[in-house]
Amino acid sequence: MEEWRFEPAHDFGLSAEQRRLSLRREVGLESAISCFLWRSITRLYLAIAHRLRIRGRENLPTHPPFVLVANHASHLDAIILGGILPLRFVGAVFPIAAGDTFFTKRASSIFATAFMNALPIWRKSCGAHLLEDLRERLLKGSSVYILFPEGTRTRTGAMATFKPGLGRLVAGTSVPIVPCYLNGTFAALPASGTVPRWTKICVTIGKPLSFSETTNDRASWELIAAATENAVRVLENG
């Protein structure tokens, strides 16, 4: 008789605080429920307050893994991208959030993990091994990342260049990048604002980009970042 195979949670044995910061965090029933509730509420809000329009929904892959990428103008961005994904992905969707903004205070770190299911990335000291952990997790096959490769919210409304860290996650793999363009989030809630204005928002989802032909080195990472940035700019103008 074959033995039973056990695979403990990858973040097993960590304290609650360590779990929140861990890139290996796996979602249990409790966070799946809280994320589900949060999503339902925010979807309703986006539909009513911002008359959210989604174009190109057919471009979304049907299975994880993939990386959803967009221009970054507002705190609403991650909520919107999380909201356009089908409900069955709840618990598999991880916005990659700035550690120094969301994970330094206890309350905001609990919120970011329990309701947004965010994974922290540290902008000041983003060690190579952290990106490597994220890449490994993506390759295991059950995660969807939401990522803003500009690295920060735009202060002027114009999109900045994409950082090559994005390429590092997918170079040489078959994991697709899905480029999106968010229109109207800068007007609704810019970095300088605190209360959202109820203005229209429109998301355009582009065709998935595959970089399985590339090698895993710096030149390819920059190429991937540039190609993705270009795809988002095309969506912006088109």
Next chain:
Amino acid sequence: MDPIARERLFGFRHAFDSPVTFWITIAVIAALLIASVIIWYLHARGRTSDKLHDELVKRVVSWAVMTPLLLGPVLLGAAWTILAVAILSVLCYREFARATGFFRYRSLSIVVVLGIIATTFAIADHWYGFFVAIPPLTIVLLAMVAILRDEPRGYTQRVGLGVIGFLLFGYCLGHLGYMANDADFRPIVMLIILTVELNDVFAYIAGKTFGHRKITPHTSPNKTLGGAIGALVLTTTLVSTVGHFVFAGSGVDTPVKLIGLGLIVSVAGQFGDLMVSSIKRDIGIKDMGASIPGHGGLLDRFDSMLLVAPAVFHYIAFFRGFGLDQPTRIFTGGC
């Protein structure tokens, strides 16, 4: 709601109706204070190293947090006792699911949690018929939901882990909650919690003092014959002595039956401990989690209760019964 039921569920004024409840509460608080003083004294005199001292402090602080969480609900009323047991069940199941990887089968996990919620409802309602119906119904649901993945490979393991998870952490522990349906539940529940926890302590102390022969080197290398026998003797003595006051005048109150009760607490307690050790060895992990500083996971602390609760419940139910004079089906009505 029936006034008798309301008094039992929420009547915190009755907390110390039984002198045994009062004395157990006093004894536990005193024990915690004395332990703290001893630990402080030993460190002040340089008898314990800084490392050992930190470890001991961590444990006492954990106990100081856990004690009110355990005794508080029992003193407050049956509703809180049942709720506390339900929360403990869910948290123990969660550790088990995360340790085995069962939590990844989310729909099955939902079935187990629904089973625990249904168990809690049956207990709170004092509806024994439904309480008995829940395990088979949960198994039916698990077997059906597990098919929906259309993935026969691993089917037996998926259903098996769900059944084990529900029966051990939802249903076995649930028997502790069911005892709260008795008019006189406070001293009974307290006696069991106290002696099950002390059984562990007795085994540890006796094992350190005159334990040589290892009984289960592969399962838990620290368990010795001396520790097991020491715990058996001490726990049985304690249970039958205090039990004489708890069960005064009832069918359990004869020397032989009280000693039997003590033996059940001690034997089932030690086997519960070994059972969780076996599960951990099988999976290949050391602790079931990190939720209680100095102890490991919740399951590392409450492992002994898992097998004691149903064994003691049915032993007492056989000779004395639980809540026979109490109104049944409080919320659902009917009979």
